[in-house]
Amino acid sequence: MSTIKLLDTTVRDGNQSNWGATGLDTGMMQQIAPVMDRVGFDAIDFTTSTHMAVAVRFKKEDPWERLRLFREATPNTPLSFLTTGMRFISWEAASEELMEFAFRLLVNNGIRRFAVMDPMNNVPAMLNMADLTRKAGGEQIVAALTFTLSPMHDDAHWAEKAKALTETGKFDKLYIKDPGGLISAERAKTLMPAVKAVMGDIPLEFHSHTTIGLASFAYLEAANQGVYSLHTSASSAANGTGQPSMSTTIGNLRDIGHTVDVDDEAVAEMDSYFSVLAQAEGLSARGPGDYDRRYFHHQIPGGVLGTMIRQLQETKREHLLPAVLKEVEKVRAELGYPIMVTPFSQLVATQALLNVTSEERYQVVPDEVTRYVLGRFGTPAMPMDANIEDRIKSSARAKELETEAKMASLDELRARIGKGYSDEEFLLRATMPADQVDAMVAAGPARRGYNPKTKPVLDLVQELTSRKKLGGVKIEKPGFKLELSE
Incomplete structure (x- = not known):
């Protein structure tokens, strides 16, 4: 039996998987940050470039301000940034110059840990990103495998793959990232020892999702096989398509003899805070998903599957879901078995949906699928179907995309965007629509702190102020009377 560390995913992956990445704002995170710092996490999975864009687009909040405020409140716990290939916010491939610039700004504002993921597990690309x-x-x-x-x-x-990554000495740790929640306890029993055997003294972490109910069992077996750290969330943001619950995992690990060295009072306070917040904000809290063997075939992550189901429902074609899931299997095989993780899970699912709803398969091919076939994301692990590859590459749109310009240099971007911006705002303007950044700036600083008990009052004030013809307001209850009028 060993001591198991925990990495918290509540504010990033838990928020993303179960609350659409929009459930939490800066004030909510800042309020609980000091408590999270006391728990004793090995690190906090804090953000990605996509989450930074969500803060701007949906919350009109500055993601750099969010990072700085959280960093100030968590001096003892490393904050982690997850890379998703050679891109930052935009799906357009970025230059090394822009990526290094972005990473330096992240470090300057409080990121201490980088989880390096490549959607194709391309070892040279991951080694370059490590540098x-x-x-x-x-x-x-x-390294995120x-x-x-x-x-x-x-x-x-x-x-x-693990040996090729770790023998270079460029990585401090490696974690197995299971976005589909496909690793069972039986697979963990063979997979973890096989990977650990080639890693030397480098610690191994494990990250999975409870989409089909396997992760909680796989976590316990992984711990028995010598995994250093497990990724969990506060209970209200856990389970569903997210990670296993922190408190339940701690209890289970201790029950089978492992040590989890955390501040139990801080764990309870953090869990309580997010549960009250979720109830006040109407955010769903779910249990582990049902065991559904179809996931082993289509492997669509829960968030992507939810979006697909919603799109079919909105167009009154939900009866097509079984056919689309079968088509996902075909498309993935034809495209060389890409790993079903961002962006490939979205590309495969979208192409499958179009294939089922169009008159013929591949009649409509999105630009990102064409870019994939052209090799913009690297070389697939297995050969693509030659007929499908030739059909897409020979299209008029493919010829147009072959000649599209690469992302401009920093100097070119500065000349285009203009001067007078901080480096942080400049990077947002270089990778996002200007009107979204303008709206963020106009909104001003994010609110500080959060109290879920004020939610009903704030909702009432917002509703009242939206009624333009309202001439006055009267609120009465025993011992209290408030009357406002023009």
Whole structure:
């Protein structure tokens, strides 16, 4: 039995998986940050470039301000940034110059740990990203090896990938990232030892999702196999398509003899805070998903599947879901078995939906699928279907995309965007629509702190102030009377 560390995913992946990445704002995070710092997490999974864009687009909040405020309140716990390939916010491929610039700003504003993920598990690309993040000042560089199922992805494949990454000395840790929640306890029993055997003394972490109810069992077996850290969330943001619950995982680990060295009072306070917040804000709290073997075939992450179901319902075509899921399997095989993680899960699911709803398969091909086939995201793990590859590459749109300009240099971007902006605002303007950044700036600083008990009052004030013809307001209750008029 061993001591197991926890990495918290509440404000990033838990928020994303179960609350659409929009459930939490800066004040909510800042309020609980000091308590989270007391828990004793190995790190806090804090943000990605996509989450930074969500803060601007949906909350009109400055993601750099959010990061600084949280960093000030958590001096003892490293905050982690997850890379998703050679891109920052925009899906357009970025230059190394822009990526290093972005990483340096992240370090300057409080990021200490970088989790390096490549959607194709491309080892040279991950090693290059490790160099960029280290050069920018990252303290911990962690390789995120993204799990999938296919005819070639056996334990030996994962051990080979882990060895290629860790023997370079460029990574401080490695974690197995299972976005589909596909690793069972039985698979963890063989996979974890195979990977650990080639890693030397480098710690191994495990990150999974409870989408089909396997992760909680896989976590316990992973702990028995010597995994250093497990990724969990506060109970209200856990389960569903998110990670296992922090408090339940702690109890389960201790019950089978492992040590989890955390501040139990802080754990309880954090859990209570997010539960009250979720209830006040109407955010869903769910249990682990039902065991559904279809996931082993289509492997669509829960968030993407939810979006697909909503799109079918909105167009009154939900009866097509079984056909779309079957088509996902075909499309993924034809495209060389891409790992079902951002952006590939979205690309495969969208193409499958279009194939089912169009007159013929591949009649409509989104630009991002065409870019994938053209090799913009790297080389697939297995060969693509030659007929599909040729059909897409020979299209008129593919020829147009082959000649599209790459992202401009920093100097070119500064000349286009203009001077007078901080580096942080400039980077947002270089990768996002200007009107969204303008709205963020106009909104001013984010609110400080959060009290869920004020939610009904704030909702009432917002509703009243939206009524333009309202001439006055009278509120009465025993011992209290408030009357406002023009």
